[in-house]
Amino acid sequence: MYRSRLATLGVAALVLAACGGNGATTQEKKTELTLYNDKGAWTKFFDEMGVLSKQRIGLGMKPTGYTDSAQYQAFIKASFRTNVKPDLFTWQTGGMLEEIVKQKQVADxxxxxxxxxxxxxxxxxxxxxYTIGGKQYCVPMNVAYWGMFYNKKLFDQHDLAPPQTWDELIKVADTLKQNGVKAFYHTSVLFSFVWFEQLLAGTDPDLYDRLSTGKAKYTDPGVVQVMERWKSMIDAGYFINPGDKTDPGDVLKNGKAAMVSFGTWFNTSMTQRDMKAGTDYGFFVIPNVNAALPKTSMIFESGPLCSLDKAADPEASMKYLKWWTSAEAQEKWATSRGDVSANPKVAIQDEALGAVTKDAGSGKYRLVNRYFEATPPPVLTAALDGFGKFVTEPDSYKEVLETIQKAADEYWSTHQ
Structure with a gap:
């Protein structure tokens, strides 16, 4: 009901804007593009990119950022049917991108x-x-490799070091617990899937891949065992309250939890809080649960920057996307946020992130597509709700898996 209400608000706002006549009804030559995005916290960085693009290619860019994913998606999908159309917009790869490409809404x-x-x-x-039906759609707005950000002062205080094995990670969690510190952050909303994907990819990445393509079931023994391991970690008291509304950046800075698992884009949250890498916090690759795997599984994601197929000024939108991929643009985009880049020419300033980026590019890790993109949207919706329930009611894990599998059965029966 909550998501539906947000979606309704998003559509209502769009209709009001349309009534105000802000939409472009005819093709026009633009000097400033609108960029709608679901990265509201990054408005400052988008603004800086708009200033640079105006200087370099004569095209400014004005961002409009949302912080609620459901409301944002409702707005973009509603824009397909109205005259209020973004010149550029952010989205997700995987099933969500394929869905709007098949609707012929996205520029090639x-x-x-x-x-x-x-x-x-x-x-x-x-x-x-970014390839669907042999063609590419959108360009990388960002790339990210997932690992563990940790509060270095807490680690130093308790004489802890980044773990090299899963057993060492659990030992770190036990030490923190004995000293009254919660080891890990988790949440019941949106990012409720994080520990599921990490535990499954680090236990059996082949099973993870089969699950995302409908060739395995959520009720299979390997998946059940992952949920049982996750439950045992919750029961052990390693996690903070999943209903805690504190921003994860503040959770790490304030020491409410010693570790937060997110993509390298989370580094921006650290720099925004004036935290210094190597002094206030660090980053390490999460070890596999299954030490026998030939490579460490690393969750990977890439977020698209797209243009509509029927953009107000297709030439300008495509010009901007082309510039966005350049080393000049990516140098500014990555450096300003303290993040990694999709452009291999860009040097990464943060030593730990630079090493991860280099190692990932050299094939050291088994890159695993993030669950949010790897899972078909209808199954993802059921899974996010299910995992959100599980972290607050750990004993419900079997019921949760059965509910997700019902959604998977329904989807894969018509999408083999």
């Missing part, structure tokens, strides 16, 4: 990708995540 960026790959600004491997 194959030519941009071909040119960028030839110039060494984008990699052929990354193109896979």
């Amino acid at each position: 960026t194959t030519a941009v990708w071909q040119e960028a790959i030839k110039a060494g600004d984008l990699s052929q491997d990354l193109a896979t995540y």
Whole structure:
């Protein structure tokens, strides 16, 4: 009901804007583009990119950021049917991108990708995540490798070091618990999937991949065992209250939890709080649960920056996407946020993130597509709700898996 209400508000806001006549009804030559996004906390960085793009290619960019995912998605989907259309917008890869591509709403960026790959600004491997029906759509707004951010002062205080094995990670959690410190952050909303994907990918990445393509079931023994391990960690008292509304950046800074698992984009939250890498916090790759796996599984994601197929000024929108992939643009985008870049030419300032980026690119890790993108949208909706219930009611794990599997059965029966 809560999501539906947000979606309704988003559509209502769109209709009001349309009545105000703000939409472009005819093609026009633009000097400033609108960029709607679900990264409201990054408005400052988008603004800086708009200033730079105006200087370099004569196209400014004005961001409009949302902080609620459901409301944002409702707005973008409603824009397909109205005259209030974004010039550029952020989205997700995987099933969500495929859905709107099949609706013929997204501009083809194959030519941009071909040119960028030839110039060494984008990699052929990354193109896979943007390819649907043999063509590319959108460009990378960001890339991220997932690991563990940790409060270095808490680690130093309790004489702890980044773990190299899963057993060492649990030992760290036990030590923190004995000293009255919660080891891990987790939440019951939106990012409720984080520990499921990490535990499953680190136990059996092949099972993870089969699950995302309907070739395995959520009720299979391997998945049940992962949920039981997750439950045992909750029962052990390693996690903070999943209903805690404190921003995870503040959770880490204030020491409410010693560790937060997120993508490298979370580094922006640290820099926004004036935290210094190596002094206030650090980052480490999460060890596999299954030590026998040949490579450490690393969750990977890439968020698209897209243009509508029927953009007000298609030429301007495509010009902007092309510029966005350049080393010049990506240098500014990555450096300002203290993050990694989709462009291999960009040097990463943060030593730990730079090492992870280099190692990931060299094939050291088994990259695993983030659950949010790997899972078909109808199944994802059921899973997010289910995992949100589980973290507050750990004994419900079997019921939760059965409910998600029902959604999976319904989806895969018509999408093999």
